[in-house]
Amino acid sequence: MHALTVENASKTYKSPPRPPLKAVDNLSLHIPEGQIYGLLGPNGAGKSTLISMICGALKPDPETGSIRIFDKDVVRQTDQAKQLLGIVPQEIIVEPAFTVEEVLYYFSGMYGVPQAERRKRIPELLESLGLADKQHDKARSLSGGMKRRLMIAKALIHKPRLLILDEPTAGVDVSLRQRIWELVRQLNAQGTTVIFTTHYLEEAEQLCESMTVINKGKVIKEGKVKEIQQEFSQNIISFELYQSEVEHLAGVRRVGVEFELPFRDLVQDMRGLLDFYGDNLKSFRNEAASLEKVFLQLTEGGPTP
Amino acid sequence: MTFMWALYAREVKRFRKLMLDTVFSPIVSMVLYLTVFGVVVSAKSIGDISFLAFIYTGLLAMIMVNSGFSNPGFALIIAKNLGSILDLQVTPLRPWQIGIAYSLAALTRGLFTLSVALALTVWFIPGMTIAHPLSLLAIVLITGLQYGMLGVTFGIWAKGFEALTFGTTFVMQPMIFLAGVFYPVGQLPAPWNLISQFNPIHHTVNLFRYSFVGYADTAPLISWAAVLGCSTLFFGLMQWMTLRKLAESLQ
Numbered sequence: 143m144h145a146l147t148v149e150n151a152s153k154t155y156k157s158p159p160r161p162p163l164k165a166v167d168n169l170s171l172h173i174p175e176g177q178i179y180g181l182l183g184p185n186g187a188g189k190s191t192l193i194s195m196i197c198g199a200l201k202p203d204p205e206t207g208s209i210r211i212f213d214k215d216v217v218r219q220t221d222q223a224k225q226l227l228g229i230v231p232q233e234i235i236v237e238p239a240f241t242v243e244e245v246l247y248y249f250s251g252m253y254g255v256p257q258a259e260r261r262k263r264i265p266e267l268l269e270s271l272g273l274a275d276k277q278h279d280k281a282r283s284l285s286g287g288m289k290r291r292l293m294i295a296k297a298l299i300h301k302p303r304l305l306i307l308d309e310p311t312a313g314v315d316v317s318l319r320q321r322i323w324e325l326v327r328q329l330n331a332q333g334t335t336v337i338f339t340t341h342y343l344e345e346a347e348q349l350c351e352s353m354t355v356i357n358k359g360k361v362i363k364e365g366k367v368k369e370i371q372q373e374f375s376q377n378i379i380s381f382e383l384y385q386s387e388v389e390h391l392a393g394v395r396r397v398g399v400e401f402e403l404p405f406r407d408l409v410q411d412m413r414g415l416l417d418f419y420g421d422n423l424k425s426f427r428n429e430a431a432s433l434e435k436v437f438l439q440l441t442e443g444g445p446t447p
Numbered sequence: 448m449t450f451m452w453a454l455y456a457r458e459v460k461r462f463r464k465l466m467l468d469t470v471f472s473p474i475v476s477m478v479l480y481l482t483v484f485g486v487v488v489s490a491k492s493i494g495d496i497s498f499l500a501f502i503y504t505g506l507l508a509m510i511m512v513n514s515g516f517s518n519p520g521f522a523l524i525i526a527k528n529l530g531s532i533l534d535l536q537v538t539p540l541r542p543w544q545i546g547i548a549y550s551l552a553a554l555t556r557g558l559f560t561l562s563v564a565l566a567l568t569v570w571f572i573p574g575m576t577i578a579h580p581l582s583l584l585a586i587v588l589i590t591g592l593q594y595g596m597l598g599v600t601f602g603i604w605a606k607g608f609e610a611l612t613f614g615t616t617f618v619m620q621p622m623i624f625l626a627g628v629f630y631p632v633g634q635l636p637a638p639w640n641l642i643s644q645f646n647p648i649h650h651t652v653n654l655f656r657y658s659f660v661g662y663a664d665t666a667p668l669i670s671w672a673a674v675l676g677c678s679t680l681f682f683g684l685m686q687w688m689t690l691r692k693l694a695e696s697l698q
């Protein structure tokens with residue numbers, strides 16, 4: 143079963159006098175159960191808009207096909223769909239009036255978690271997020287990183303099967319980032335499907351098996367992280383020269399201190415490269431392109447495959 | 448039920464944390480009104496009740512209307528500004544459940560304030576008895592809920608604090624002051640006496656006064672019809688607004 147199915151979702155923001163903006167444009171996604179899945183895209187790609195439609199905070203355009211969480215339609219079976227979903231929004235939101243415990247106590251109540259169960263779950267969850275000693279503190283008094291963890295606690299308190307994190311590690315220090323990754327892996331091992339958005343490609347490489355890259359509201363690439371990397375690295379030989387200020391082979395690009403040559407046939411083009419530069423060639427490799435590179439090519443490079 | 452109950456409990460907790468502002472400040476205003484208008488001109492009487500008893504009962508109605516309206520109004524606008532409105536959008540609460548939970552919290556705040564007001568001010572009117580206790584209970588409960596529902600409608604609709612201040616200053620306050628809290632509406636010159644009949648708060652004030660001291664400007668049955676009609680209307684408005692706007696209120 144798919145943990146998340148999005149079929150032909152669109153969202154147009156109408157805020158006159160500005161022209162309408164199609165933030166999500168006929169976008170479809172099928173995310174299998176049990177994965178850690180990355181949703182990548184530059185600023186303004188439409189990731190948060192998509193997530194708002196999934197969680198019920200935003201009405202999709204009328205022509206939208208359907209959005210389903212474990213096959214429960216978010217419009218027609220909204221209660222069941224919402225029970226299956228936990229959401230950590232991009233923005234940190236804290237209610238100044240309440241303590242950490244109160245925030246979680248009332249929020250889980252709104253999911254229908256019985257009172258005795260709430261009293262049991264809250265300390266456990268805070269313990270696992272390293273917030274145990276903050277239970278009775280005002281949520282407002284927490285540090286930024288702690289607030290972020292409180293947001294994660296809110297998303298987990300009703301034990302959802304699908305967890306969506308919108309840029310969980312933005313503005314978070316290295317150790318907390320590691321900790322969030324660890325938590326995500328742990329939850330996934332226990333059977334939770336996790337979807338997260340990020341700008342850090344390192345994060346996608348480290349954490350997820352598959353990913354979707356979106357730009358301007360459309361899917362521009364999806365598949366296994368490894369395969370996307372390979373597809374884009376296959377066509378490039380990177381090399382260094384002792385002496386750079388020389389005549390170059392047609393098609394060679396300079397990238398920092400290195401050069402890149404897109405190729406069609408590895409053996410043949412390699413031979414051409416050796417013949418052309420001869421002893422000037424210091425090193426060469428056909429490495430897996432970093433996701434950064436893939437990402438830039440996908441989102442800024444001309445026509446996409 | 449847990450769902451709604453949790454939201455209701457949260458909203459009650461919220462106003463209890465700000466008790467000074469939410470419960471005591473209306474009582475201070477009430478005491479000031481009573482002192483200025485009531486004690487100073489206490490010699491007068493209206494019908495067979497004293498002027499003091501007249502405005503006292505009107506002020507109690509005003510407290511109930513104000514608490515009802517402003518509790519959900521402020522809570523929802525703050526939630527929109529903070530972004531915590533998301534809590535209402537992602538949890539499996541139906542719009543009507545959200546509306547009712549907020550309205551019940553508004554009623555609870557009204558009851559809180561009303562009890563404290565009664566306890567603190569009853570000595571202004573020595574020997575006061577309640578003419579129609581059941582009717583009083585009914586109008587108190589209905590008023591809290593009714594203006595709670597109006598407050599929810601307004602809170603969901605309003606874009607920001609300016610809109611709320613506008614609503615309070617330019618709509619609610621004039622309606623309250625023209626409802627006959629401080630004077631008998633029947634004695635107004637035409638066409639104001641007629642226009643007052645279309646002010647829903649007039650009927651609330653009228654029924655509070657009738658239930659307390661047995662005096663009515665307008666026939667109680669007419670007022671009951673108006674109050675019940677308005678409650679239905681406010682409920683409908685609240686339903687319509689929450690259904691239409693809740694999913695869009697982040698925009």
Ligand SMILES: Nc1ncnc2c1ncn2[C@@H]1O[C@H](COP(=O)(O)OP(=O)(O)OP(=O)(O)O)[C@@H](O)[C@H]1O
Nearest residue numbers: 155157165184185186187188189190191192697698
């Ligand atoms: N409430 C809104 N009203 C009007 N336009 C909006 C609104 N929210 C987002 N947009 C626009 O929709 C587009 C997509 O925004 P969105 O927040 O979904 O992007 P994103 O992929 O989450 O970006 P980021 O990585 O910066 O968080 C942007 O052009 C943004 O300006």
Ligand SMILES: [Mg+2]
Nearest residue numbers: 189190191232
């Ligand atoms: Mg975003």
